[in-house]
Amino acid sequence: MPTTPATRVATLSGEGAFDVMVAARRLETTGRDVVHLEIGEPDRATPPHVVEAGVRALRDGHTRYVEPAGLPALRDAIATSLAWRGVRGSAAENVVVVPGAKPMIFYALLAVLEPGDEVLVPDPGFPIYASVVRFAGAVPISYPALDVARLAAFITPRTRALVVNLPGNPTGVVATPDALSAIATLAQRHDLTVISDEVYGRIRYDRRADSIAELPGMLERTVIVDSFSKTYSMTGWRLGFGALPSALVERVTKLVVNGTSCTPPFVQLAGLAALTGSQDCVAEAVGCYERRRDWLVDALNDLPGVRCSRPGGAFYAFPDVRKIEERTGLSTEQLAARLLEAHGVAVLPGTAFGPAGAGHLRLSFATADDDLAVGLRRIRACVSDLAAAA
Numbered sequence: 001m002p003t004t005p006a007t008r009v010a011t012l013s014g015e016g017a018f019d020v021m022v023a024a025r026r027l028e029t030t031g032r033d034v035v036h037l038e039i040g041e042p043d044r045a046t047p048p049h050v051v052e053a054g055v056r057a058l059r060d061g062h063t064r065y066v067e068p069a070g071l072p073a074l075r076d077a078i079a080t081s082l083a084w085r086g087v088r089g090s091a092a093e094n095v096v097v098v099p100g101a102k103p104m105i106f107y108a109l110l111a112v113l114e115p116g117d118e119v120l121v122p123d124p125g126f127p128i129y130a131s132v133v134r135f136a137g138a139v140p141i142s143y144p145a146l147d148v149a150r151l152a153a154f155i156t157p158r159t160r161a162l163v164v165n166l167p168g169n170p171t172g173v174v175a176t177p178d179a180l181s182a183i184a185t186l187a188q189r190h191d192l193t194v195i196s197d198e199v200y201g202r203i204r205y206d207r208r209a210d211s212i213a214e215l216p217g218m219l220e221r222t223v224i225v226d227s228f229s230k231t232y233s234m235t236g237w238r239l240g241f242g243a244l245p246s247a248l249v250e251r252v253t254k255l256v257v258n259g260t261s262c263t264p265p266f267v268q269l270a271g272l273a274a275l276t277g278s279q280d281c282v283a284e285a286v287g288c289y290e291r292r293r294d295w296l297v298d299a300l301n302d303l304p305g306v307r308c309s310r311p312g313g314a315f316y317a318f319p320d321v322r323k324i325e326e327r328t329g330l331s332t333e334q335l336a337a338r339l340l341e342a343h344g345v346a347v348l349p350g351t352a353f354g355p356a357g358a359g360h361l362r363l364s365f366a367t368a369d370d371d372l373a374v375g376l377r378r379i380r381a382c383v384s385d386l387a388a389a390a
Contacts, residue, residue, distance in 0.1 A: 002123050011134035013127055017353025020336070024346040035364045035375035038346040040169065040316065042233040042287075043371075044268075045176040047281045050232060053273030057266035057277075066265045068256045069249070070241070074268045077275045078241050085201070086214035087224070087267040090276025093246040096253055099263050101199050101227035101240040104252075105133050106258040107259070108242060109161065112193045113138045117160035120151070124170055124318075124353035124360070126197065127171040129163045142354060145171060148179045155190050162187060164212060168203055168360040170353050172311020174204060184215040194222045199240075202231045202282055205290050213243070220245045230366075231282055232274040234289075239263065239271045289315045292365040292372060299376050300363075303383050315366040318350065322359035324383065327390045332358050342385075343378040 020038040060362035075091035082089045096195040115137035121129040122145035129139035143154045213222040227240035300308040350357025
């Protein structure tokens with residue numbers, strides 16, 4: 001008899017960005033030209049001093065096992081960098097290094113959840129949150145990502161944890177200080193662990209640096225998840241970390257031992273160079289994204305049937321296309337598929353981020369200016385063709 005997969009694996013979902021990317025690249029093998037606005041990946045190269053640090057580490061023989069929780073030098077640098085968020089932490093008591101942000105989301109949730117627990121996850125939101133919650137035997141409960149005032153209505157006696165993602169993917173939403181304070185009050189009142197995904201924390205257009213962990217009483221109940229991918233254009237390096245309550249460090253480190261043993265040391269040394277070197281590259285990137293954001297949002301709002309708010313952070317536009325769908329009878333998935341197959345521009349349907357994403361598309365503007373311009377021309381052509389057909 002063939003091997004039967006374990007049922008728990010079926011609880012995991014995929015990620016729409018990679019699904020669309022695979023479909024787009026398959027289309028490219030047939031000779032089609034595709035503009036990639038689907039994947040959340042900076043078009044900028046990893047800064048040269050970071051690349052050099054990684055290459056030097058390889059040449060110096062940093063290719064062996066190291067401490068599962070991370071190199072002491074990198075953990076120290078991460079602990080020091082928490083001050084940028086208004087957070088004070090200790091390398092030994094609060095920091096664990098992992099190969100990217102996703103493993104930390106996985107490990108943190110596995111470390112705190114019991115079967116049957118409920119976890120509040122944003123909708124629309126990053127699909128991996130709900131996927132990992134289900135894998136842990138818990139129950140994801142969606143809350144409106146754009147309306148934290150309604151959050152309390154979703155808390156029950158079984159609620160164990162709350163996932164927040166600010167700035168948010170796919171919406172680019174940021175939280176006001178009052179909203180963060182309200183979330184913190186609920187977390188303390190109901191004894192919730194907060195998983196705060198802050199991978200876009202440095203990509204904010206108001207240049208603020210907020211973390212729920214900086215609020216009184218929150219450091220001991222918050223897991224800050226961050227990575228080097230978006231901030232330093234290091235997506236393929238796979239380097240992330242968690243700033244954890246001290247009670248979780250040993251548990252999460254044990255999961256690292258079982259999962260990956262450690263994060264490659266030459267990658268960690270490249271991350272150390274990124275974190276401790278000049279941050280001019282970050283400021284320059286954010287300025288570039290802001291310029292693209294303004295140009296793209298204004299252009300989208302000029303299209304008939306499209307409305308797009310200006311994101312406060314991250315590098316995604318999330319236009320509302322419900323009027324186009326109503327006029328044409330297309331679903332969000334069908335509209336995204338038509339953009340790819342008929343017009344050669346890859347975008348994500350908002351439904352890839354939950355039911356509340358219906359009627360929206362996600363477009364990454366972390367791509368080259370020329371590609372963004374071509375993509376917009378093709379989107380305009382698609383909207384025009386649909387209007388003529390309707």
